[in-house]
Amino acid sequence: MDPTSSLVLVFPSKVDRWIFALAAVPLAVSVVVVGSALMSGPPPGAVALMVGIEVLVLGFMATTFRSTRYEVTSREVIARSGPFRWRIAIDGIESIHPSRSPISSPALSLDRLEIRYDGGRALLVSPKDREGFLQAIVERSRHLHRAGEQVRRVIAPSGPESRPLGGRGPG
Numbered sequence: 001m002d003p004t005s006s007l008v009l010v011f012p013s014k015v016d017r018w019i020f021a022l023a024a025v026p027l028a029v030s031v032v033v034v035g036s037a038l039m040s041g042p043p044p045g046a047v048a049l050m051v052g053i054e055v056l057v058l059g060f061m062a063t064t065f066r067s068t069r070y071e072v073t074s075r076e077v078i079a080r081s082g083p084f085r086w087r088i089a090i091d092g093i094e095s096i097h098p099s100r101s102p103i104s105s106p107a108l109s110l111d112r113l114e115i116r117y118d119g120g121r122a123l124l125v126s127p128k129d130r131e132g133f134l135q136a137i138v139e140r141s142r143h144l145h146r147a148g149e150q151v152r153r154v155i156a157p158s159g160p161e162s163r164p165l166g167g168r169g170p171g
Contacts, residue, residue, distance in 0.1 A: 009136045011127035013068040013081075014109040023061055030054060068108050070127050072136040077115065079125055081106035090141050092117045096134065096151035099124055113149070 034050045042050075064082035071078040077093075079086040086106060099114040105124035112124045113133070127133035130149065138146045145154040 009072045009132070011070045011072070011129055011133045011136075013070070013107060014111055014126045014128040015065065016109040016111070019108055019110075020065070023065075027058065027061060030057070065108065068106055070125050070133060072133065072140065074140055077125075077137060079106045079123060086123055088115060088117050088123060090137060091143070093137065093141070093144060093151070094119075094153045096137070096144075096149075098149050 031054065034054050037050060038047060060082060068081040069079075071080070072090075076090055077088045079088075084106065093115060095116045096113050099112045100110050101112065101114065101124060102110060103124060105112070107124050107126035109126035111130075112126045113130065115123045115125060117123070125133075134146060134149065134151060138144050138151060143153050143155060144151050
């Protein structure tokens, strides 16, 4: 491991324009609906409720788009998106491979990487700098091997279970 592996590296999420547009359309519709409702002269409590909800939704969406990122520390990968956080121990990673799965995840692009860890759990991420992200994880691991955009756990054989049947070593 090199000395830079103790640094926390931050990788912002790649953002697909269509995902941004997809999020903006319902927001624009709700602004129009709230604006129309306000024109009808509702009671002050209703105005406060409508505007408050609109501000909260807008704030949540803006925070999510601005904060979705992935941090690689010396021991873990931390995915952050809005108020949510996922932690994956680098030693628990079993594989990483490209994915275009649309499953909900802390990823703002369909150009994703699926991280498999801890016996079958998975998290989809979409770092803008895929190369740097994969390199940072592999550099901090003793058991991961990279071939292109595929990363796999490799455990070097050792001990009695690696010997041929009969328990004898070579020769």
